[in-house]
Amino acid sequence: MGEIIIATAVLGVTALIIGILLGVAGEKLQVEVDEKELKVRELLPGNNCGGCGYPGCDGLATAIASGSAKVNSCPVGGINVANKISEVMGVKLEEKEKQVAFVKCGGTCEKSKKKYNYYGIQDCRKAVIAPGGGDKACSYGCLGYGSCVNECLFDAIHIVDGIVVVDKEKCVACGKCVSTCPNNIIELIPDTAEYRVQCISNDKGKDVKMVCDAGCIGCKLCTKVCASNAITVENNLAKIDYNKCINCGKCAEKCPVKIIRKSDTIIINEYLTISI
Structure with missing residues (x-):
């Protein structure tokens, strides 16, 4: 009976230590997410057509948030989506010929x-x-x-x-x-x-x-x-x-x-x- 109690205690302590280590690792290794990127992604239509030149809407959202793509890069969303994204990014929308x-x-x-x-x-x-x-x-x-x-x-x-x-x-x-x-x-x-x-x-x-x-x-x-x-x-x-x-x-x-x-x-x- 004593051996069972000892084994259970060891497992409990081990699980506790692993949980603590995972928690610390999660805090240290977590990837910071740009709030603007998340907001831009929510505004994009989600067609993932690739017409913007990026690998889907996720890729375009990252590019817009980093400043490497223009706010009106999504051909599907058109002017309405471009206007909303420009507000999120705080930039002036450049006119783009259809x-x-x-x-x-x-x-x-x-x-x-x-x-x-x-x-x-x-x-x-x-x-x-x-x-x-x-x-x-x-x-x-x-x-x-x-x-x-x-x-x-x-x-x-x-x-x-x-x-x-x-x-x-x-x-x-x-x-x-x-x-x-x-x-x-x-x-x-x-x-x-x-x-x-x-x-x-x-x-x-x-x-x-x-x-x-x-x-x-x-x-x-x-x-x-x-x-x-x-x-x-x-x-x-x-x-x-x-x-x-x-x-x-x-x-x-x-x-x-x-x-x-x-x-x-x-x-x-x-x-x-x-x-x-």
């Missing part, structure tokens, strides 16, 4: 030609490694299998007539679609840009016409009518400098293949209307 994703391809089912029928996995990143870079005759264009659609957390991208289009009213410019597209045909542009070049091909005009009726042929007619010198043709492709463009629309009027298009609203079906 951006939207734009798909630089007009090769719909009717306008683009195909080399063969693809029956593989319905994923652009898989299809692009097929012979010839996919089934489309134009190796630059949208493959239309919706990898970007699956990555978008905001229902801002839809496949319409064989290519993807972006609903700019829903787009938060997180950049997930940009990084997902294997052909790099999606870019972030200013929301105020009314006219966009819907092509990315660098082939010569005659080669473009052989594979697609909606490709830029590098004719330079758009550059001749642009009063603000906002359009240049480089490597057979027209490019718009949005810092110079005044949205006059003369380039779109003159384009013989109509690949410079204006932002518009399209009706996909009776349930879905999107602004592009």
Whole structure:
């Protein structure tokens, strides 16, 4: 009986010592948490989309609290979240121009030609490694299998007539679609840009016409009518400098293949209307 009492006492003393040591270690080794970081994290939406360039909302909150990221770095939260974070950080909010994703391809089912029928996995990143870079005759264009659609957390991208289009009213410019597209045909542009070049091909005009009726042929007619010198043709492709463009629309009027298009609203079906 005495041995049991002694063993119990030893265990009790040992447990007490361990508890004390753990308590002391917890006090000595605890990591101080920045209160501002916690407040910023509470304000962030929690989508963890990575559009800010940091590993999720936790990473962005740490960066903002340390001063290495701007208070308006979250594309999802927008101006409302940015205003609240600026109050927490005690800094003045810098104006940031809203951006939207734009798909630089007009090769719909009717306008683009195909080399063969693809029956593989319905994923652009898989299809692009097929012979010839996919089934489309134009190796630059949208493959239309919706990898970007699956990555978008905001229902801002839809496949319409064989290519993807972006609903700019829903787009938060997180950049997930940009990084997902294997052909790099999606870019972030200013929301105020009314006219966009819907092509990315660098082939010569005659080669473009052989594979697609909606490709830029590098004719330079758009550059001749642009009063603000906002359009240049480089490597057979027209490019718009949005810092110079005044949205006059003369380039779109003159384009013989109509690949410079204006932002518009399209009706996909009776349930879905999107602004592009």
